[in-house]
Amino acid sequence: MGIKDSAMIAVKDCMGVKPGENVLIVSDTERDFIGVPIYEAAMELGAEAVYVEMKPRTMSGEEPPEPVAEAMLHSDVVIAPTKFSLTHTRARINACSRGARIATMPLTEGTRGLIMEMFSTGGMTADYHRMKSNISRLLSRLQGVKQARITTALGTDILVELGGRKWHEDTGLALRPGDFTNLPGGELFIAPTNANGRLVIDGTFGDFGLLETPLELLIENGMVVEAKGAHADDLKELFKKMGPGARTVAELGIGMNPKARLWGILLEDEKAGNTVHLALGNNIGFGGTCDVPLHADGIVTNPAIYIDGKKLDIGEYL
Incomplete structure:
Protein backbone atom coordinates (compact mmCIF):
# COMPACT_ATOMS: atom_id res chain seq x y z
CA MET A 1 0.00 0.00 0.00
CA GLY A 2 1.31 3.45 -0.90
CA ILE A 3 0.80 6.94 0.44
CA LYS A 4 -1.97 7.69 -2.09
CA ASP A 5 -3.87 4.60 -0.91
CA SER A 6 -3.62 5.65 2.73
CA ALA A 7 -4.69 9.20 1.82
CA MET A 8 -7.80 7.81 0.14
CA ILE A 9 -8.56 5.59 3.18
CA ALA A 10 -8.32 8.70 5.35
CA VAL A 11 -10.63 10.79 3.18
CA LYS A 12 -13.13 8.21 1.95
CA ASP A 13 -13.32 5.50 4.62
CA CYS A 14 -12.44 7.36 7.80
CA MET A 15 -13.99 10.77 7.09
CA GLY A 16 -16.75 9.75 4.64
CA VAL A 17 -16.10 12.68 2.33
CA LYS A 18 -18.84 13.15 -0.26
CA PRO A 19 -18.90 15.10 -3.55
CA GLY A 20 -19.54 18.78 -2.98
CA GLU A 21 -18.62 18.84 0.69
CA ASN A 22 -16.38 21.65 1.94
CA VAL A 23 -13.15 19.91 2.96
CA LEU A 24 -10.31 21.88 4.54
CA ILE A 25 -6.82 20.42 4.71
CA VAL A 26 -4.74 22.29 7.31
CA SER A 27 -1.04 21.55 6.98
CA ASP A 28 2.23 23.37 7.50
CA THR A 29 5.52 23.84 5.71
CA GLU A 30 7.06 20.78 7.37
CA ARG A 31 4.26 18.26 6.80
CA ASP A 32 3.05 19.22 3.32
CA PHE A 33 4.17 15.84 1.97
CA ILE A 34 1.21 14.32 3.87
CA GLY A 35 -1.17 17.25 3.47
CA VAL A 36 -0.96 17.45 -0.33
CA PRO A 37 -1.83 13.76 -1.02
CA ILE A 38 -4.83 14.06 1.31
CA TYR A 39 -5.95 17.21 -0.50
CA GLU A 40 -5.58 15.42 -3.84
CA ALA A 41 -7.66 12.49 -2.57
CA ALA A 42 -10.43 14.87 -1.48
CA MET A 43 -10.38 16.51 -4.90
CA GLU A 44 -10.58 13.08 -6.55
CA LEU A 45 -13.76 12.39 -4.58
CA GLY A 46 -15.34 15.56 -5.93
CA ALA A 47 -15.15 17.62 -2.75
CA GLU A 48 -14.83 21.40 -2.63
CA ALA A 49 -11.37 20.96 -1.18
CA VAL A 50 -9.17 23.78 0.13
CA TYR A 51 -5.54 23.34 1.13
CA VAL A 52 -4.11 25.75 3.72
CA GLU A 53 -0.43 25.70 4.66
CA MET A 54 0.69 27.65 7.71
CA LYS A 55 3.88 28.24 9.63
CA PRO A 56 4.44 25.33 12.04
CA ARG A 57 3.27 25.93 15.58
CA THR A 58 5.91 25.91 18.32
CA MET A 59 4.26 23.22 20.47
CA SER A 60 1.25 20.93 20.60
CA GLY A 61 -1.91 22.72 21.75
CA GLU A 62 -0.90 26.11 20.34
CA GLU A 63 -3.74 27.74 18.43
CA PRO A 64 -3.59 28.07 14.63
CA PRO A 65 -3.72 31.56 13.06
CA GLU A 66 -7.12 33.23 13.26
CA PRO A 67 -7.88 32.91 9.51
CA VAL A 68 -7.31 29.14 9.77
CA ALA A 69 -9.52 28.86 12.84
CA GLU A 70 -12.23 30.83 11.01
CA ALA A 71 -12.02 28.58 7.95
CA MET A 72 -12.39 25.52 10.19
CA LEU A 73 -15.71 26.91 11.45
CA HIS A 74 -17.11 26.92 7.90
CA SER A 75 -15.98 23.45 6.79
CA ASP A 76 -17.83 20.15 6.68
CA VAL A 77 -14.59 18.20 7.10
CA VAL A 78 -11.20 19.27 8.45
CA ILE A 79 -8.10 17.08 8.22
CA ALA A 80 -4.99 18.50 9.86
CA PRO A 81 -1.63 16.82 9.17
CA THR A 82 0.69 19.19 11.04
CA LYS A 83 3.96 19.08 12.94
CA PHE A 84 2.36 19.97 16.26
CA SER A 85 -1.08 18.88 17.41
CA LEU A 86 -4.23 20.94 16.91
CA THR A 87 -6.25 18.36 18.87
CA HIS A 88 -6.49 20.28 22.13
CA THR A 89 -7.06 23.74 20.65
CA ARG A 90 -10.14 25.90 20.90
CA ALA A 91 -10.13 26.12 17.11
CA ARG A 92 -10.70 22.37 16.87
CA ILE A 93 -13.23 22.28 19.70
CA ASN A 94 -15.22 25.21 18.29
CA ALA A 95 -15.29 23.77 14.76
CA CYS A 96 -16.56 20.42 16.05
CA SER A 97 -19.25 22.30 17.99
CA ARG A 98 -20.33 23.85 14.69
CA GLY A 99 -20.68 20.38 13.16
CA ALA A 100 -17.35 19.87 11.39
CA ARG A 101 -16.00 16.32 11.18
CA ILE A 102 -12.35 16.64 12.15
CA ALA A 103 -9.25 14.45 12.06
CA THR A 104 -5.98 15.74 13.46
CA MET A 105 -2.66 14.18 12.49
CA PRO A 106 0.09 15.61 14.70
CA LEU A 107 3.33 14.40 13.11
CA THR A 108 5.77 15.99 15.53
CA GLU A 109 8.53 13.41 15.41
CA GLY A 110 10.18 11.47 12.59
CA THR A 111 11.97 12.08 9.33
CA ARG A 112 10.05 12.52 6.11
CA GLY A 113 10.89 8.95 5.09
CA LEU A 114 9.83 7.44 8.42
CA ILE A 115 6.54 9.35 8.48
CA MET A 116 5.71 8.30 4.93
CA GLU A 117 6.50 4.67 5.75
CA MET A 118 4.31 4.80 8.86
CA PHE A 119 1.43 6.45 7.00
CA SER A 120 1.64 3.85 4.21
CA THR A 121 2.12 0.65 6.25
CA GLY A 122 1.16 1.24 9.90
CA GLY A 123 -2.02 2.04 11.78
CA MET A 124 -3.72 3.62 8.75
CA THR A 125 -3.99 0.12 7.21
CA ALA A 126 -6.13 -1.30 10.05
CA ASP A 127 -9.65 -2.63 9.52
Whole structure:
Protein backbone atom coordinates (compact mmCIF):
# COMPACT_ATOMS: atom_id res chain seq x y z
CA MET A 1 0.00 0.00 0.00
CA GLY A 2 1.31 3.45 -0.90
CA ILE A 3 0.80 6.94 0.44
CA LYS A 4 -1.97 7.69 -2.09
CA ASP A 5 -3.87 4.60 -0.91
CA SER A 6 -3.62 5.65 2.73
CA ALA A 7 -4.69 9.20 1.82
CA MET A 8 -7.80 7.81 0.14
CA ILE A 9 -8.56 5.59 3.18
CA ALA A 10 -8.32 8.70 5.35
CA VAL A 11 -10.63 10.79 3.18
CA LYS A 12 -13.13 8.21 1.95
CA ASP A 13 -13.32 5.50 4.62
CA CYS A 14 -12.44 7.36 7.80
CA MET A 15 -13.99 10.77 7.09
CA GLY A 16 -16.75 9.75 4.64
CA VAL A 17 -16.10 12.68 2.33
CA LYS A 18 -18.84 13.15 -0.26
CA PRO A 19 -18.90 15.10 -3.55
CA GLY A 20 -19.54 18.78 -2.98
CA GLU A 21 -18.62 18.84 0.69
CA ASN A 22 -16.38 21.65 1.94
CA VAL A 23 -13.15 19.91 2.96
CA LEU A 24 -10.31 21.88 4.54
CA ILE A 25 -6.82 20.42 4.71
CA VAL A 26 -4.74 22.29 7.31
CA SER A 27 -1.04 21.55 6.98
CA ASP A 28 2.23 23.37 7.50
CA THR A 29 5.52 23.84 5.71
CA GLU A 30 7.06 20.78 7.37
CA ARG A 31 4.26 18.26 6.80
CA ASP A 32 3.05 19.22 3.32
CA PHE A 33 4.17 15.84 1.97
CA ILE A 34 1.21 14.32 3.87
CA GLY A 35 -1.17 17.25 3.47
CA VAL A 36 -0.96 17.45 -0.33
CA PRO A 37 -1.83 13.76 -1.02
CA ILE A 38 -4.83 14.06 1.31
CA TYR A 39 -5.95 17.21 -0.50
CA GLU A 40 -5.58 15.42 -3.84
CA ALA A 41 -7.66 12.49 -2.57
CA ALA A 42 -10.43 14.87 -1.48
CA MET A 43 -10.38 16.51 -4.90
CA GLU A 44 -10.58 13.08 -6.55
CA LEU A 45 -13.76 12.39 -4.58
CA GLY A 46 -15.34 15.56 -5.93
CA ALA A 47 -15.15 17.62 -2.75
CA GLU A 48 -14.83 21.40 -2.63
CA ALA A 49 -11.37 20.96 -1.18
CA VAL A 50 -9.17 23.78 0.13
CA TYR A 51 -5.54 23.34 1.13
CA VAL A 52 -4.11 25.75 3.72
CA GLU A 53 -0.43 25.70 4.66
CA MET A 54 0.69 27.65 7.71
CA LYS A 55 3.88 28.24 9.63
CA PRO A 56 4.44 25.33 12.04
CA ARG A 57 3.27 25.93 15.58
CA THR A 58 5.91 25.91 18.32
CA MET A 59 4.26 23.22 20.47
CA SER A 60 1.25 20.93 20.60
CA GLY A 61 -1.91 22.72 21.75
CA GLU A 62 -0.90 26.11 20.34
CA GLU A 63 -3.74 27.74 18.43
CA PRO A 64 -3.59 28.07 14.63
CA PRO A 65 -3.72 31.56 13.06
CA GLU A 66 -7.12 33.23 13.26
CA PRO A 67 -7.88 32.91 9.51
CA VAL A 68 -7.31 29.14 9.77
CA ALA A 69 -9.52 28.86 12.84
CA GLU A 70 -12.23 30.83 11.01
CA ALA A 71 -12.02 28.58 7.95
CA MET A 72 -12.39 25.52 10.19
CA LEU A 73 -15.71 26.91 11.45
CA HIS A 74 -17.11 26.92 7.90
CA SER A 75 -15.98 23.45 6.79
CA ASP A 76 -17.83 20.15 6.68
CA VAL A 77 -14.59 18.20 7.10
CA VAL A 78 -11.20 19.27 8.45
CA ILE A 79 -8.10 17.08 8.22
CA ALA A 80 -4.99 18.50 9.86
CA PRO A 81 -1.63 16.82 9.17
CA THR A 82 0.69 19.19 11.04
CA LYS A 83 3.96 19.08 12.94
CA PHE A 84 2.36 19.97 16.26
CA SER A 85 -1.08 18.88 17.41
CA LEU A 86 -4.23 20.94 16.91
CA THR A 87 -6.25 18.36 18.87
CA HIS A 88 -6.49 20.28 22.13
CA THR A 89 -7.06 23.74 20.65
CA ARG A 90 -10.14 25.90 20.90
CA ALA A 91 -10.13 26.12 17.11
CA ARG A 92 -10.70 22.37 16.87
CA ILE A 93 -13.23 22.28 19.70
CA ASN A 94 -15.22 25.21 18.29
CA ALA A 95 -15.29 23.77 14.76
CA CYS A 96 -16.56 20.42 16.05
CA SER A 97 -19.25 22.30 17.99
CA ARG A 98 -20.33 23.85 14.69
CA GLY A 99 -20.68 20.38 13.16
CA ALA A 100 -17.35 19.87 11.39
CA ARG A 101 -16.00 16.32 11.18
CA ILE A 102 -12.35 16.64 12.15
CA ALA A 103 -9.25 14.45 12.06
CA THR A 104 -5.98 15.74 13.46
CA MET A 105 -2.66 14.18 12.49
CA PRO A 106 0.09 15.61 14.70
CA LEU A 107 3.33 14.40 13.11
CA THR A 108 5.77 15.99 15.53
CA GLU A 109 8.53 13.41 15.41
CA GLY A 110 10.18 11.47 12.59
CA THR A 111 11.97 12.08 9.33
CA ARG A 112 10.05 12.52 6.11
CA GLY A 113 10.89 8.95 5.09
CA LEU A 114 9.83 7.44 8.42
CA ILE A 115 6.54 9.35 8.48
CA MET A 116 5.71 8.30 4.93
CA GLU A 117 6.50 4.67 5.75
CA MET A 118 4.31 4.80 8.86
CA PHE A 119 1.43 6.45 7.00
CA SER A 120 1.64 3.85 4.21
CA THR A 121 2.12 0.65 6.25
CA GLY A 122 1.16 1.24 9.90
CA GLY A 123 -2.02 2.04 11.78
CA MET A 124 -3.72 3.62 8.75
CA THR A 125 -3.99 0.12 7.21
CA ALA A 126 -6.13 -1.30 10.05
CA ASP A 127 -9.65 -2.63 9.52
CA TYR A 128 -11.34 0.42 10.98
CA HIS A 129 -14.84 -1.02 11.25
CA ARG A 130 -13.59 -4.14 13.06
CA MET A 131 -11.50 -1.95 15.35
CA LYS A 132 -14.55 0.20 16.11
CA SER A 133 -16.45 -2.93 17.16
CA ASN A 134 -13.62 -3.97 19.49
CA ILE A 135 -13.36 -0.49 21.00
CA SER A 136 -17.11 -0.44 21.60
CA ARG A 137 -16.91 -3.80 23.40
CA LEU A 138 -14.17 -2.53 25.70
CA LEU A 139 -16.09 0.70 26.28
CA SER A 140 -19.04 -1.35 27.53
CA ARG A 141 -16.69 -3.13 29.95
CA LEU A 142 -15.32 0.16 31.28
CA GLN A 143 -18.61 1.98 31.83
CA GLY A 144 -19.01 3.01 35.45
CA VAL A 145 -15.50 1.96 36.48
CA LYS A 146 -14.24 4.04 39.41
CA GLN A 147 -10.49 3.47 39.25
CA ALA A 148 -7.69 1.92 37.22
CA ARG A 149 -4.36 0.68 38.51
CA ILE A 150 -1.45 0.43 36.07
CA THR A 151 1.71 -1.53 36.86
CA THR A 152 4.78 -2.58 34.85
CA ALA A 153 7.97 -4.53 35.41
CA LEU A 154 9.93 -1.26 35.07
CA GLY A 155 8.30 0.20 38.18
CA THR A 156 5.08 1.88 37.14
CA ASP A 157 2.50 1.57 39.90
CA ILE A 158 -0.15 4.24 39.69
CA LEU A 159 -3.76 4.40 40.83
CA VAL A 160 -5.93 6.56 38.58
CA GLU A 161 -9.29 7.78 39.86
CA LEU A 162 -11.94 8.16 37.15
CA GLY A 163 -14.67 9.83 39.19
CA GLY A 164 -17.59 8.95 36.94
CA ARG A 165 -16.17 10.82 33.97
CA LYS A 166 -16.90 9.66 30.43
CA TRP A 167 -14.65 7.40 28.37
CA HIS A 168 -14.12 8.58 24.79
CA GLU A 169 -13.63 6.43 21.69
CA ASP A 170 -11.08 7.30 19.04
CA THR A 171 -12.06 4.83 16.34
CA GLY A 172 -10.50 6.58 13.35
CA LEU A 173 -14.02 7.11 11.97
CA ALA A 174 -15.58 10.59 11.87
CA LEU A 175 -18.76 10.12 9.88
CA ARG A 176 -21.30 12.25 11.78
CA PRO A 177 -21.43 16.04 12.26
CA GLY A 178 -19.19 17.03 15.16
CA ASP A 179 -17.22 13.78 15.19
CA PHE A 180 -13.53 14.01 16.02
CA THR A 181 -10.71 11.49 15.62
CA ASN A 182 -7.00 11.09 15.17
CA LEU A 183 -5.64 9.43 12.07
CA PRO A 184 -4.54 6.79 12.53
CA GLY A 185 -7.16 6.14 15.20
CA GLY A 186 -7.52 3.43 17.78
CA GLU A 187 -7.77 4.21 21.48
CA LEU A 188 -10.08 4.68 24.46
CA PHE A 189 -9.30 7.61 26.73
CA ILE A 190 -10.63 9.50 29.74
CA ALA A 191 -9.83 12.59 31.81
CA PRO A 192 -9.05 11.32 35.35
CA THR A 193 -10.16 13.14 38.49
CA ASN A 194 -7.05 12.14 40.45
CA ALA A 195 -3.92 9.99 40.31
CA ASN A 196 -1.27 8.85 42.77
CA GLY A 197 1.84 6.75 42.31
CA ARG A 198 4.89 6.26 40.14
CA LEU A 199 4.80 6.42 36.34
CA VAL A 200 7.71 5.06 34.30
CA ILE A 201 7.42 6.17 30.66
CA ASP A 202 9.47 3.87 28.43
CA GLY A 203 7.96 4.54 25.00
CA THR A 204 7.37 7.88 23.29
CA PHE A 205 6.91 11.04 25.37
CA GLY A 206 5.27 14.22 24.14
CA ASP A 207 7.21 16.05 21.46
CA PHE A 208 10.48 14.37 22.46
CA GLY A 209 10.02 11.15 20.50
CA LEU A 210 10.96 7.61 21.51
CA LEU A 211 12.92 7.66 24.75
CA GLU A 212 16.32 5.94 24.85
CA THR A 213 16.01 5.57 28.63
CA PRO A 214 12.86 5.87 30.78
CA LEU A 215 11.36 9.00 32.29
CA GLU A 216 10.12 8.50 35.86
CA LEU A 217 7.40 10.71 37.31
CA LEU A 218 6.18 10.80 40.90
CA ILE A 219 2.53 11.82 41.02
CA GLU A 220 0.61 13.03 44.06
CA ASN A 221 -3.00 14.23 44.08
CA GLY A 222 -3.11 14.30 40.30
CA MET A 223 0.03 16.40 39.86
CA VAL A 224 3.64 15.63 38.96
CA VAL A 225 5.79 16.48 41.99
CA GLU A 226 9.08 14.94 40.84
CA ALA A 227 10.65 14.01 37.50
CA LYS A 228 13.91 12.20 36.79
CA GLY A 229 15.47 10.41 33.86
CA ALA A 230 15.10 11.16 30.15
CA HIS A 231 14.08 14.77 29.40
CA ALA A 232 13.27 15.47 33.06
CA ASP A 233 15.05 18.85 32.84
CA ASP A 234 13.13 19.74 29.66
CA LEU A 235 9.88 18.84 31.41
CA LYS A 236 10.73 21.00 34.41
CA GLU A 237 11.37 23.93 32.08
CA LEU A 238 7.93 23.40 30.55
CA PHE A 239 6.41 23.41 34.03
CA LYS A 240 8.09 26.74 34.78
CA LYS A 241 6.90 28.22 31.49
CA MET A 242 3.33 26.88 31.58
CA GLY A 243 2.57 27.06 35.29
CA PRO A 244 1.15 24.45 37.64
CA GLY A 245 -1.57 23.29 35.22
CA ALA A 246 1.10 21.64 33.07
CA ARG A 247 1.77 19.22 35.94
CA THR A 248 -1.78 17.85 35.80
CA VAL A 249 -2.39 14.20 34.92
CA ALA A 250 -4.78 14.96 32.09
CA GLU A 251 -5.54 11.65 30.41
CA LEU A 252 -5.49 7.89 30.69
CA GLY A 253 -5.58 6.16 27.31
CA ILE A 254 -5.55 2.54 26.14
CA GLY A 255 -4.06 1.68 22.72
CA MET A 256 -6.43 -0.35 20.52
CA ASN A 257 -5.00 -0.37 16.97
CA PRO A 258 -3.56 -3.82 16.11
CA LYS A 259 -1.61 -2.44 13.13
CA ALA A 260 0.02 0.42 15.05
CA ARG A 261 3.50 0.04 16.49
CA LEU A 262 6.15 2.17 18.14
CA TRP A 263 7.90 4.37 15.57
CA GLY A 264 8.87 7.23 17.86
CA ILE A 265 5.91 9.12 16.37
CA LEU A 266 3.37 9.80 19.11
CA LEU A 267 0.39 10.03 16.76
CA GLU A 268 0.61 6.30 16.06
CA ASP A 269 2.53 5.09 19.11
CA GLU A 270 -0.28 5.95 21.53
CA LYS A 271 -2.65 3.74 19.49
CA ALA A 272 -0.44 0.63 19.64
CA GLY A 273 -1.92 -2.45 21.27
CA ASN A 274 -0.51 -3.54 24.63
CA THR A 275 0.26 0.04 25.65
CA VAL A 276 -1.35 2.66 27.82
CA HIS A 277 -0.55 6.35 27.92
CA LEU A 278 -0.95 9.03 30.52
CA ALA A 279 -0.80 12.65 29.48
CA LEU A 280 0.06 15.88 31.25
CA GLY A 281 -1.59 19.24 30.73
CA ASN A 282 -4.73 20.12 28.82
CA ASN A 283 -7.92 18.04 29.04
CA ILE A 284 -10.59 20.71 28.70
CA GLY A 285 -11.78 19.23 25.40
CA PHE A 286 -12.75 15.81 26.74
CA GLY A 287 -14.25 16.26 30.16
CA GLY A 288 -11.45 17.72 32.28
CA THR A 289 -10.90 21.15 33.76
CA CYS A 290 -7.25 21.90 32.96
CA ASP A 291 -6.78 24.51 30.22
CA VAL A 292 -3.11 25.08 29.44
CA PRO A 293 -1.38 25.16 26.00
CA LEU A 294 0.28 21.81 26.57
CA HIS A 295 -0.73 18.18 26.14
CA ALA A 296 2.15 15.71 26.49
CA ASP A 297 1.40 11.97 26.27
CA GLY A 298 3.72 9.37 27.77
CA ILE A 299 3.59 5.79 26.43
CA VAL A 300 3.92 2.88 28.85
CA THR A 301 4.57 -0.50 27.23
CA ASN A 302 3.53 -3.96 28.42
CA PRO A 303 1.29 -2.75 31.27
CA ALA A 304 -0.88 -4.74 33.60
CA ILE A 305 -4.24 -3.01 33.91
CA TYR A 306 -6.55 -3.54 36.88
CA ILE A 307 -10.08 -2.16 36.63
CA ASP A 308 -11.73 -1.77 40.04
CA GLY A 309 -9.30 -4.42 41.25
CA LYS A 310 -9.87 -6.94 38.43
CA LYS A 311 -7.19 -7.56 35.82
CA LEU A 312 -8.16 -6.56 32.29
CA ASP A 313 -7.04 -8.74 29.38
CA ILE A 314 -6.60 -6.24 26.56
CA GLY A 315 -5.77 -9.03 24.13
CA GLU A 316 -9.43 -10.02 24.11
CA TYR A 317 -10.24 -6.67 22.48
CA LEU A 318 -7.54 -6.44 19.78
